[in-house]
Amino acid sequence: MAFDRFNIDTVFDFTGRKAVGESTQLPILYYKYNMNGTMTLLKCMREHDVQNFVFSSSCTVYGAPSPDNLPIKETDPVGCCQCPYAKCKYFTECLLQDLAQGEPDYWRIIIMRYFNPVGAHESGMIGEDPRGDPQNLMPKLAQVAVGKRPILNIYGEDYETKDGSPIRDYIHVVDVAKAHRKTIKNFQDIRGTEVYNIGTGEGKTAWDMVKAFEIACGKPIAFQMCGRRPGDVPKIYCDPSKAEKDLGWRAERSHTQMCADLWRFYTLNPNGYQDASVLRESGLNIEY
């Protein structure tokens, strides 16, 4: 077991399934993967005296905030969740708060509430390779552009936004990764739990992302308008200032860069990591 083999002081928990729509169809799977896994990990950490924990939570714990309450802050109410995916994140946050309350001088827990991480590493070598049918906007968009999927469904054209599509706080995945590196230096100041919004602070509609992606890939994206997707919230973006103040972190990459980097990953790896000979030759050892 990893805890016996290595001298571990901090655990980052990135595991879990992450599709809002799928979670409404497969709630047991979501509760099993997204909650049991983290509970087992925390139990092992306690047995091996590992105190520092970073949890990948999500803005989904805020539910559907009132438009008057945006940008959303870490102190705003959580728990009015729209789907099993969201509830698993919320219940895990509750578990972490309870753990910390039980042993406040022991645990050092950072809860990162990611908004919508997208994009890929600028090298085009590291990106998201969804198994099966992707559920999220950006991988679907990229699959239409490379010709793996005929058309993009746009879910909702009647939201109260400038173009009728929902608003999200899309954030470059490299900015998300950099936020994690910042946490390592901060554990000595943490007692119990600390929560951070990890977003840009700027809301973009689904249409903004489609238009930016068309520019990145240099071609129009075939689309059709569909009804609203169950579980979708109309509008959410964050106030990320707490992370800047405490961790010295802020998102630096624009939504056009998110699209350009994602497109580079897809053009270099149209079949994802199935064709990862370049990576293997480069010495990166990716296992399937």
Ligand SMILES: CC(=O)N[C@H]1[C@@H](OP(=O)(O)OP(=O)(O)OC[C@H]2O[C@@H](n3ccc(=O)[nH]c3=O)[C@H](O)[C@@H]2O)O[C@H](CO)[C@@H](O)[C@@H]1O
């Ligand atoms: C507000 C919220 O709960 N956000 C969470 C949700 O993102 P969220 O569900 O917003 O992420 P998606 O990428 O699936 O959807 C983003 C936007 O694109 C639209 N869309 C999506 C797919 C598609 O084919 N066509 C289309 O129009 C959706 O309606 C939505 O407006 O799950 C992500 C993990 O999966 C989490 O990281 C986010 O924190």
